[in-house]
Amino acid sequence: xxxxxxxxxxxxxxxxxxxxxxxxxxxxxxxxxxxxxxxxxxxxxxxxxxxxxxxxxxxxxxxxxxxxxxxxxxxxxxxxxxxxxxxxxxxxxxxxxxxxxxxxxxxxxxxxxxxxxxxxxxxxxxxxxxxxxxxxxxxxxxxxxxxxxxxxxxxxxxxxxxxxxxxxxxxxxxxxxxxxxxxxxxxxxxxxxxxxxxxxxxxxxxxxxxxxxxxxxxxxxxxxxxxxxxxxxxxxxxxxxxxxxxxxxxxxxxxxxxxxxxxxxxxxxxxxxxxxxxxxxxxxxxxxxxxxxxxxxxxxxxxxxxxxxxxxxxxxxxxxxxxxxxxxxxxxxxxxxxxxxxxxxxxxxxxxxxxxxxxxxxxxxxxxxxxxxxxxxxxxxxxxxxxxxxxxxxxxxxxxxxxxxxxxxxxxxxxxxxxxxxxxxxxxxxxxxxxxxxxxxxxxxxxxxxxxxxxxxxxxxxxxxxxxxx
Ligand code: NAD
Numbered sequence: 001x002x003x004x005x006x007x008x009x010x011x012x013x014x015x016x017x018x019x020x021x022x023x024x025x026x027x028x029x030x031x032x033x034x035x036x037x038x039x040x041x042x043x044x045x046x047x048x049x050x051x052x053x054x055x056x057x058x059x060x061x062x063x064x065x066x067x068x069x070x071x072x073x074x075x076x077x078x079x080x081x082x083x084x085x086x087x088x089x090x091x092x093x094x095x096x097x098x099x100x101x102x103x104x105x106x107x108x109x110x111x112x113x114x115x116x117x118x119x120x121x122x123x124x125x126x127x128x129x130x131x132x133x134x135x136x137x138x139x140x141x142x143x144x145x146x147x148x149x150x151x152x153x154x155x156x157x158x159x160x161x162x163x164x165x166x167x168x169x170x171x172x173x174x175x176x177x178x179x180x181x182x183x184x185x186x187x188x189x190x191x192x193x194x195x196x197x198x199x200x201x202x203x204x205x206x207x208x209x210x211x212x213x214x215x216x217x218x219x220x221x222x223x224x225x226x227x228x229x230x231x232x233x234x235x236x237x238x239x240x241x242x243x244x245x246x247x248x249x250x251x252x253x254x255x256x257x258x259x260x261x262x263x264x265x266x267x268x269x270x271x272x273x274x275x276x277x278x279x280x281x282x283x284x285x286x287x288x289x290x291x292x293x294x295x296x297x298x299x300x301x302x303x304x305x306x307x308x309x310x311x312x313x314x315x316x317x318x319x320x321x322x323x324x325x326x327x328x329x330x331x332x333x334x335x336x337x338x339x340x341x342x343x344x345x346x347x348x349x350x351x352x353x354x355x356x357x358x359x360x361x362x363x364x365x366x367x368x369x370x371x372x373x374x375x376x377x378x379x380x381x382x383x384x385x386x387x388x389x390x391x392x393x394x395x396x397x398x399x400x401x402x403x404x405x406x407x408x409x410x411x412x413x414x415x416x417x418x419x420x421x422x423x424x425x426x427x428x429x430x431x432x433x434x435x436x437x438x439x440x441x442x443x444x445x446x447x448x449x450x451x452x453x454x455x456x457x458x459x460x461x462x463x464x465x466x467x468x469x470x
Contacts, residue, residue: 001159004070004302005293007336013158016181018191021150024179025197028121028148031176036118036146040096047092047144049171055085057167064159065132070301070337071256072293083418084136087436090420094441095144109455115448118146119223120199122444123192125185125213126161127205128154128304129259129360134204135161137424137435139178142202143168145444150179150198152189154205156304158182185209196220202443203227206358207384207429225433225443227425229358230261230386233379234415235401236277237372238270240391244413245273246280248391249364252415253281254288254342257300258362261430262387264415266355267366268378274368278346281364282327285342290333302337303361309338312361315354319345322352324365350381358384372397376404385427389415408434 001010016024035043054061061084062076071080100114122142126134131153142149153161161180168178181188189209193201194216201217203210204227217224234252236245252264269277293301303309309332316330329343343363348355354365369375379388379401389411390401402410408426411417418424423434434440453460459469 001068001156003067004304005337010067011159013182015155016152016183016188018187020183021181021188021191021195022197024150024181025121025123025192025195027176028150028179029197031174032118032121032148035143035148035174035177038146040098043144043146044092044095046168046172047088047095047140050168050173051085051088051092053167053171054081054088054164057163058082058085061132061160061163064163066293068157068159069128069131070293070304072298072301074296074298075256080130080132083420084132087133087136087420088140090436091140091144091441094141094438097438098145098441098445100447105454107451109453109461110451111454113450113452115450116145116445117448119444119446120147121197122147122149123195123198123201124149124151125189125193125201125203125205126151126153128157129256129261131157132160132164135164137440138202138204139164141435141440142444143173143177145441147200147444148177148179150181150192152181152183152185152192155182155184189213190216193217194219198222200224200444202433204435207431210431226431227261227433227435228386228429228431229360229384230263230426230430231265231356231358231382231384232262232387232389232407232415233266233268233382233405234264234364235369235375235379235388235390235405236267236269236273237375237390237392237394237397238272239393239397240270240273241393241413242273242276242280245391246277246284248389248413248415249277249281250284250288252389253364254285254300254362255416257303259304259360260416262409262416264364264389265359266378266382267364268369268375269366270375271368271370274366278327278344278366281366282344285344285364286328288342290339290341300339300342300362302339304338306338308360309340312340312359312363315357315359316343316345316363319348319352319354319365322349322354324348324352324354329362350378356382372400376401379405383429386430387411387415387426389413
């Protein structure tokens with residue numbers, strides 16, 4: 001494992017082989033019955049202890065997260081780690097809220113009730129951009145629901161997932177309930193996604209790989225949940241607070257060095273505000289502190305790998321050929337790490353690569369719009385549908401944007417905040433199903449209808465629809 005800021009080795013990691021995946025799935029299967037059969041209060045107690053231990057391990061988790069991802073330490077300290085701890089804590093509580101809707105005599109002759117049961121063994125595959133949060137978002141609702149888990153973290157960033165598993169053991173989670181297999185996507189990930197012994201596959205990562213994962217799971221008819229790529233629109237109406245929109249665009253575009261699936265990537269701005277918006281964002285971008293992610297003064301760390309920086313740089317270099325104007329940035333910084341200056345590209349064509357494809361770097365592209373219909377049309381002119389924001393002081397515009405923009409989350413006058421109680425998940429090429437909140441707990445539960453005869457009669461009324469006694 002390499003520190004993306006320095007190129008130095010952070011840790012040596014054993015790579016699982018497909019045989020290890022079989023062993024991990026078998027271990028999860030063996031542990032399932034007892035964990036699913038534990039009372040909600042028992043499961044909740046273990047998860048609450050895990051939240052406490054994770055909170056106490058904050059400094060370790062921050063150090064690991066920063067050294068494996070290169071994310072700025074301020075972000076890890078104020079967002080990744082406390083957000084993860086809060087999420088664990090939320091699911092400790094949610095574990096005790098597995099309710100059915102009603103129990104009643106709908107037929108007159110039976111009592112019907114609903115049972116919510118753990119789906120079973122859950123295979124989880126996660127990306128490198130928020131390793132701890134992505135693991136928590138998948139593993140915790142599964143554990144709260146009574147499932148057992150085999151997780152494969154991204155090969156670039158396994159450290160905090162392994163620490164989470166160690167803390168879970170310390171919290172009293174029984175052996176075999178939470179299994180980690182490290183290794184590459186093409187072999188270990190593929191073996192896990194297509195494993196006949198799991199009951200569900202849940203994935204966060206790119207749209208292309210997510211579709212492969214879904215195909216592999218479909219071979220066995222397994223339930224899937226996919227959290228995939230994004231290309232979030234950031235729509236600024238002409239009555240917006242321009243200063244708030246500029247600051248929001250900078251924070252929304254540069255969070256996690258732009259390696260965020262919900263990042264603001266397409267600024268779609270009312271023509272009257274467009275020039276001032278571009279000038280304002282360009283000015284703040286040019287002042288952003290890029291450098292050592294361990295330094296609390298640093299705003300922007302490196303991209304995850306040199307190959308990823310080359311991909312980002314290539315897309316920026318091709319933009320002028322498609323009509324885009326690089327206002328600021330477009331510059332790689334020398335050094336062992338793969339640093340890249342915040343980049344603003346204005347006047348991009350709707351057909352251009354930088355406008356249509358996920359870049360996953362500190363790059364914001366901008367276009368203007370003529371009227372509200374045009375703004376909503378441009379916002380929705382994408383295959384993705386993960387997140388979006390609308391900036392306006394007009395309540396009717398805000399309501400229209402929240403109703404008509406096709407995305408799993410629409411922020412009004414903000415972009416990025418998430419909260420444990422509310423769901424995260426996309427539409428279209430951004431996937432389906434929810435992480436976080438009570439909604440994600442539902443992903444890991446099967447609903448069973450139990451219908452009990454209350455007449456005690458051998459000769460039931462409805463039998464005559466099938467046979468008459470002779
Ligand atoms: P990726 O798709 O390359 O990899 C994700 C995971 O899949 C990794 O663990 C990888 O090893 C594994 N993998 C690769 N090939 C596989 C295969 N054939 N079978 C099974 N597993 C395989 O994504 P990434 O580069 O790690 O992460 C960036 C992507 O993740 C971006 O597209 C981003 O938008 C997306 N993302 C989405 C969300 C969300 O909530 N929607 C959150 C974070 C990241």
